[in-house]
Amino acid sequence: MNKTTDIAALAKDVQAGNRRALARAITLVESGRKDHREDALALLDALGTKKQALRIGLSGTPGVGKSTFIESFGLMLTGMGKRVAVLAVDPSSARSGGSILGDKTRMDHLARDPNAFIRPSPSQTQLGGVARRSREAVALCEAAGFDVVLIETVGVGQSETVVAQMADLFVLLLAPAGGDELQGVKRGIMEMADLILVNKADGDLKAQATRTCADYAGALRLLRKRPQDPDGFPKALTISALKVEGLQTAWAEMETLTDWRRDSGIWNVTRKAQASYWFEQDVRNGLLALLMEDPQTAERMKTAQDDVKSGRKSPTAAAASVLQPLRDLLGTRVS
Missing domain, CATH: 3.40.50.300 (P-loop containing nucleotide triphosphate hydrolases)
Known part of the structure; x- marks a missing residue:
C-alpha cells in the first residue's frame, strides 16, 4: 500500500468517526519529523x-x-x-x-x-x-x-x-x-x-x-x-x-x-480572523525553521552563543550579528 493510499484510507477512517484513526491522525500532526509533517499536511488537505x-x-x-x-x-x-x-x-x-x-x-x-x-x-x-x-x-x-x-x-x-x-x-x-x-x-x-x-x-x-x-x-x-x-x-x-x-x-x-x-455574522468574521492569525504564525515558525536548517546561519548562531556565554557580547548584540547578514541578503533595512 503506497503512501497516497495510506493517507486516503486514514482520512476516510477519520471521517467515519473511527476514534483509533483519529488518535493516529493527531499523533501524525503532532510529530516534528519532516516526512510526518508532509503526511500531516496531505491528510489535512484530504479532509478539508x-x-x-x-x-x-x-x-x-x-x-x-x-x-x-x-x-x-x-x-x-x-x-x-x-x-x-x-x-x-x-x-x-x-x-x-x-x-x-x-x-x-x-x-x-x-x-x-x-x-x-x-x-x-x-x-x-x-x-x-x-x-x-x-x-x-x-x-x-x-x-x-x-x-x-x-x-x-x-x-x-x-x-x-x-x-x-x-x-x-x-x-x-x-x-x-x-x-x-x-x-x-x-x-x-x-x-x-x-x-x-x-x-x-x-x-x-x-x-x-x-x-x-x-x-x-x-x-x-x-x-x-x-x-x-x-x-x-x-x-x-x-x-x-x-x-x-x-x-x-x-x-x-x-x-x-x-x-x-x-x-450576527460575528462567528464567520472571528473564524476568518483566527485563520489569518494562524497563517501568520505558521509563516513565522516556517521561516525560523528554514533559518535553523541553513548551515551558515547555524554556525553563526553557535559562534554568537559562545560570545554570549563568555560575556564578550550582550544577547542583543549577538542576535544582531546573526541577523545582519540576512538583512543584507534580503536588501531590507530592519530597524
Missing part, C-alpha cells in the same frame, strides 16, 4: 473543512476542578446525543521535556463513553497554554464529526489567551475565594472570557461561591463592552461540577451566545 464544531476553550486556576467539570459537562452533552472531543494540554517539564498526560485517568467515565474522545497532548515549549498543533487537532476532531470540541489549557496565566485564537467560546473556571483570587487572575484573560464559571458551589462553599461570583460579575461590568457580545455578556455563573448543578444553565448560556454570534 466541511464541518464546524463548537470549539470551547477552557482555562482555570490549579485545583479548580477542570477535569471534574469536563467529565460532568461532557457526559451531560453526550447524554443529549452530542459527540464531544476533549483536547487536554499537559504541562511539559522544562528539564526533561516529559509530560504526565494523565487526563484520561481523571475522566475515566467520559473516556469510556462511545460518543466522547479524550486526547492529552504535551505543551512542550509552546507558550499560550496550548500545544503547538492544537489547532490542527481541533480540525481533525471536526472532520471526525464531533459536535463540541473542548480545549483545556495548561492553567491560568497571561499567555493563556492564545486559546481564544482557536475557540468560538472561552470559558474561565474559578474556585470560591476571597479578594486575593480576583487580584491573581490577569486582566488579559478576564477580557477574553465569554463566561466565568465559579465551581464548587456546593456544601459549605456555596455561600462563598455566590459571593465570589458576584465579585467577578462586578469586575466584568467594569470592562469595556466588546462588539462580539450581546447585552449581558460576558457573565459569571456558579456551578458544581461534582454535584452536576448549574451545568445545564451554563450550556444554555453558551448556546445563546453562539446563536447570537452566528446570526
